[in-house]
Amino acid sequence: MNKEEILKVLPRELQHLLRKANLDFKDLQEIRLRVNMPFIVFYKNTEYFVGTDGNLMIYADGAYMISPKQLRETVELISNYSLYAYEDEIRQGFITIQGGHRVGLSGKIIVENGTIKSMKYIAFLNIRLAHQIKGCGSKVLPYILGDENVYHTLIVSPPRCGKTTLLRDLIRQISNGQLLFEGKTVGVVDERSEIGACYLGIPQNDLGVRTDILDCCPKAEGMLMMIRSMAPQVIAVDEIGSREDLNAIEYVINCGCKIIATVHGSSIEDIKQKPVLRKLVEEKVFERYVILSHKHLGQAESVFDSMGNQIYLGELQ
Amino acid sequence: MIKWIGMILIMLASSSTGTYMGEQLTRRFRDLIELKRAMELVRGEIRYQLTPLPMVFVDISYKIKKPYSELFFQIGTRLEAHEGETFFEIWQEEWERQKKQLILNIEDMKLVSTMGTSLGYLDKEMQLNAIDFFIDQLEIQIEEARDHIHKKKRLYQMLGIMGGFLLVIILI
Numbered sequence: 001m002n003k004e005e006i007l008k009v010l011p012r013e014l015q016h017l018l019r020k021a022n023l024d025f026k027d028l029q030e031i032r033l034r035v036n037m038p039f040i041v042f043y044k045n046t047e048y049f050v051g052t053d054g055n056l057m058i059y060a061d062g063a064y065m066i067s068p069k070q071l072r073e074t075v076e077l078i079s080n081y082s083l084y085a086y087e088d089e090i091r092q093g094f095i096t097i098q099g100g101h102r103v104g105l106s107g108k109i110i111v112e113n114g115t116i117k118s119m120k121y122i123a124f125l126n127i128r129l130a131h132q133i134k135g136c137g138s139k140v141l142p143y144i145l146g147d148e149n150v151y152h153t154l155i156v157s158p159p160r161c162g163k164t165t166l167l168r169d170l171i172r173q174i175s176n177g178q179l180l181f182e183g184k185t186v187g188v189v190d191e192r193s194e195i196g197a198c199y200l201g202i203p204q205n206d207l208g209v210r211t212d213i214l215d216c217c218p219k220a221e222g223m224l225m226m227i228r229s230m231a232p233q234v235i236a237v238d239e240i241g242s243r244e245d246l247n248a249i250e251y252v253i254n255c256g257c258k259i260i261a262t263v264h265g266s267s268i269e270d271i272k273q274k275p276v277l278r279k280l281v282e283e284k285v286f287e288r289y290v291i292l293s294h295k296h297l298g299q300a301e302s303v304f305d306s307m308g309n310q311i312y313l314g315e316l317q
Numbered sequence: 318m319i320k321w322i323g324m325i326l327i328m329l330a331s332s333s334t335g336t337y338m339g340e341q342l343t344r345r346f347r348d349l350i351e352l353k354r355a356m357e358l359v360r361g362e363i364r365y366q367l368t369p370l371p372m373v374f375v376d377i378s379y380k381i382k383k384p385y386s387e388l389f390f391q392i393g394t395r396l397e398a399h400e401g402e403t404f405f406e407i408w409q410e411e412w413e414r415q416k417k418q419l420i421l422n423i424e425d426m427k428l429v430s431t432m433g434t435s436l437g438y439l440d441k442e443m444q445l446n447a448i449d450f451f452i453d454q455l456e457i458q459i460e461e462a463r464d465h466i467h468k469k470k471r472l473y474q475m476l477g478i479m480g481g482f483l484l485v486i487i488l489i
Contacts, residue, residue: 008399008400008401009399010401011401011403012400012401012402015401072438073401073403075438076403076404076437076438077399077401079369079438080369080370080371080396080399081369081370081371081396081404081436081437081438082367082368082369082370082371082373082437083437083438083439083440083444084363084367084439084440084441084444085367085368085369087367087440087441090440118440
């Protein structure tokens, strides 16, 4: 990952602090900026306050405070000096920057006729660093590959366990193919621009040679569009959950496409509690469930088949 | 003989000073018109294409005359470089650098500076409003410049010639 990509969206003083802190950007997960609040980074799974001379601290005393001016400058830099060009993204609450990193925004929302029009006074930023861990799906891959095509797979994971990272690597490997497995045409519907992380339309992450991406497209509509236009063999989506998603997934399956999706949750029982997903689980639509946990970022803890039998147990440390 | 040559030189010098001062009025007028045109291009890019500012400035630099072409190109490249500066800092510094090439008065420069404070961080509607406002203000300046040309250009030229005469007469 390119360190400069991150640094160049920060104002000079903050750049300077982070350089002094001498972080390994591979282990940096989040940078959080809040107006008049301490400068926080999430590094190696731990939250740290950044001190005035760039040291990392557990306690907030003596932490560097973010001024309103610095926050405004950061917004200016993140939006490439052109906030107007990102209105749609701002409505969704995030901007994807070069390198595929996502910046979450929060502030005052302007509502017009009941819908969100734009955001004013952006006061909270969360720069989430995109981590591409190539090969993190290698262990799971054999379990989701069938004779002809992949199985319908659901990746279940709590937040920040790397489900998107795993999905991304699976897409790449399925798309590229392997010695005994022919590469498949994969259609990715990337509603939140997280999987491919397109910047100006070009994916910043490697998703393989046979992958088409619909960027920033609503999932349900996107899945249908993909089938109509790009003839994919596998459809991949992130974070399913709404009723429209469910209908679209049924349509995808009826078309003979395979689906790989992710969902927030901690176990199969957990997702059975969710009204929409329960139907899919009970009808045994998914043939494989991949469960992730906090222990290994982007690595599967276990894999279940449609009947709920465990067929893989990852090495636990 | 030498006296005659001296007289002619004085006449030439003073009348060309007059002409030069008149010419400055026309140049300011042209500079303002070109700036207005450039900002209209910027407005179009934002309104119809939502192009990000760094690209807007670089693209437009090829469509406008010197020294604005140089100015816009520099602003665009520096925005692209992302060195942690704000838009306003870059805008001010680059204008400062090109100022000598332009015949704009203090009031014109104040307008330019105000424009710099309102580019780069606003949503589309507000951004366009800010540019519209700047262009309206520029139009007022352009009108004033046009007026000055009518009223003062001949005056400066005449003053130059008359001043020359006066000097010659006194010296004789």
